[in-house]
Amino acid sequence: MTQNLADTSRPSRTATDAASAAADAGRGWWRDAVIYQVYPRSFADANGDGMGDLPGVRSRLPYLRDLGVDAVWLSPFYASPQADAGYDVADYRAVDPMFGTLLDADGLIRDAHELGLRIIVDLVPNHSSDQHEWFQRALREGPGSALRDRYHFRAGQGVDGELPPNDWESIFGGPAWTRTTDPDGTPGDWYLHLFAPEQPDFDWDHPAVADEFRSILRFWLDMGVDGFRVDVAHGLVKAPGLPDLGTHDQLKLLGNDVMPFFDQDGVHEIYRSWRRILQEYPGQRIAVAEAWTPTVERTANYVRPDELHQAFNFQYLGTSWDAAELRAVIDSSLAAMRPVDAPATWVLSNHDVTRHATRFANPPGGTQIRERGDRELGLRRARAATLLMLALPGSAYLYQGEELGLPDVTDLPDEVRQDPSFFRANGQDGFRDGCRVPLPWSGTSAPYGFGPAEGGPSWLPQPAEWAELSVEAQTGDPTSTLELYRSALAVRRTHAALGAGREVDWLPAPEGVLAFRREDFTCLVNTTAQPVRFTAPGTLLLASTDLTVVDGETVLAPDSTSWWAA
Incomplete structure (x- = not known):
């Protein structure tokens, strides 16, 4: 089928549109930033103990600069017993020795x-480690301790308090409550943990909690960090009285349904106070x-002008490789962000979900996939999906x-698995370790340059076939995924139509194909298994796979994306 996109009339750009674009350009680096998530334990290991660390990250910063990203988001490196890979924090102002020191953090930032x-x-x-000083004192001091008011301690139900205070379940599976033992050895109150028992939830109704986190923000801002990714940002405030859910489905992952412990309106006043702190600092x-x-x-609601700056678009992350579904979520996302004057923030993978190269290798079915699937198909779709994401208005992770x-x-x-939800029943699938395996940098045998010594350890084993996927193996290969990313980020940085903005102009396209224009830039996406012939809408900038020309017409390959300049 031939689609003549070149004949489609281009909407005129009004003075208001031009002024809006100019305002976007000078109004905030985050509006079109490409931000790279580093999972420190799996990025680079400088001391050879098998665990990534801050000196390792620091040594690889030139790679990230050359890749073309604007910022780096570091997953937790704080002092922690590591019950949940550092998301159980014992000291928010200290670096865990497994990752280095505060001096290493300072050097990395500089x-x-x-x-x-x-x-x-x-x-x-949302929660601390159960080894946090506050929680440990609350246990030692027993009932009546003022520290208990900073968490959710409650008496149990039943004749002897032997039943949990309510019917909430942990995201990781099992009850969201654990019973304590009082200092005299008798069974005591219960405490709330929406995740692992080692992660007790703070009670944000207590002013000391809010004061402490304002102090923590200032500590790291004074260190020079440029921002924060707020974990479980929707979970800090719980509904008054902690009501039962009854027959409600509690395992709608992480707030995709209405819950008394997620997305409560009270969280927004917290973020307004944080925004005021962020605005006190330059840069x-x-x-x-x-x-x-x-x-x-x-x-x-989280990115209103007086709250946070970005919010991950998880609805987009969970969308299948389907043109109609993708267009619907793109339209709804841009429409939702427009009234609050915030950029859309696109994402396809992170440390909590199956990588999109595997997700798209399998039939549609959520963000936690246990099957390898069709590797070639998954990679082809992943490359195309990335070019689509990077062509959309807003920021990308x-x-x-x-x-x-x-x-x-x-x-x-x-x-070898370490995901805490793997060891608990009926919660998250528990297979997040699969997306956390350490990176291959170079060489032909594990740990592929992740650590300093050939044959050295890595905290999760790397597959033998990853030798072909290393940075070294892909660098300089024009067909590699690494070089595709480098090229895409270079085009995005230099092409004025890409990045910040609010709109896409959809163009007529056959079923299964997305076509949109942004000023003099056109993006074409074929989500089908069949090639599509069309009239080229300009000069080719980049394509996720080779394009061919037949009888003067360009052929858009199955599961591919291409970028064009008028």
């Missing part, structure tokens, strides 16, 4: 700034919400290793 990169750090305000410091909400309209086309490792033996 080096990044010298290279033109910004640094965003994870903030975990446009930002915060991005990890907010799983039922709709993109609810997500938009990349997860480490996706630029190498890494799949999830779906056959990790049970004995």
Whole structure:
């Protein structure tokens, strides 16, 4: 089928549109930033102990600069017992020795700034570690301790308090409550943990909690960080009285349904107070919400002008490789962000979900996939999906290793797994380890340059076939996924029509094909298994796979995306 996109009339650009675009250009670096997520334990290991660390990240910053990203988001590196890979924080102002020292963090931030990169750090305000000083004192001091008011301690139900205070379940499976033992050895109150028992939830109704996190923000802002990724941003405030859910489906993952412990309106006053702190510092410091909400309209509440700056678009992340579904979520996302004057924030992979190269290798079915699927198909679609994402108005997040086309490792033996939800029933699928396997940098045998010594350890084993996917193996190969990412980010940085904005102009296209224009830039996406012939809409800038010309017409390959300049 032939589609003549070149004959489609181009809507005129009004003075208002031009003024809006000009305002976007000077109004905030985050509006069109490409931000790269580093999962420190899996990025680079400088000391050879098998665990990635801050000196390792620091040594690889030139790679990230050359890749073409604008900022780096670091997953938690704070002092932690590591019950949930650092998302159980014992001390928010200290670096865990497994990752280095505060001096290493300071050096990393300084080096990044010298290279033109910004640094965003994870903030975990919904819960602490059970080894946090506050929680440990609350246990030692027993009932009546003032520290207990900073968490959700409650008496149990039943004759002897032997039943949990309500019927909430943990995201990781099992009850969301654990019973304590009083200092005299008798059974005591219960405490709330929406995740692992080692992660007790803070009670944000207590002013000391809010005061502490304002102090933590200032500590890291004074260190020079450029922003924060707010973990479980939708979970801080719980409904008054902690009501039962009854027959409600509690396992709608991370707030994709209405819950008394997620997306409560009270969270927004917290973020207004944080925004005021961020505005006190020079250099446009930002915060991005990890907010799983039922709709993109609810997500938009987190990025109102006096709250946070970005919110991950998880509705987009969960969308199947289907043109109609993709167009619908793109339209709804842009429409939801427009009234609050916030950029859309696109994402395809992160440390909590199956990598999109594996997700698209399998039939549609959520963000946690256990099967390897069709590797070739998944990679082809992943490359196309990335070019689509990077062509959309707004900001984009990349997860480490996706630029190498890494799949999830779906056959990790049970004995090496460390995801806490793997060891609990009826919660998340527990297979997040598959997207956290350390990166391959170079060489032909594990750990592929992740650590300093050939044959050295890595905290999760790397597959033998990853030798072909290393940075070294892909560098300089024009057909590689790494070079595709480098080219795409270079085009995005230099082409004025890409990046910040609010709109796409959809063009007529056959079923299964997306076509849109942004000023003098056109993006074509074929989500079908069949080639589509069309009249070229200009000069080819980049394509996720080779294009061919037949009888004067260009052929858009199955599962591919191409960029064009008029």
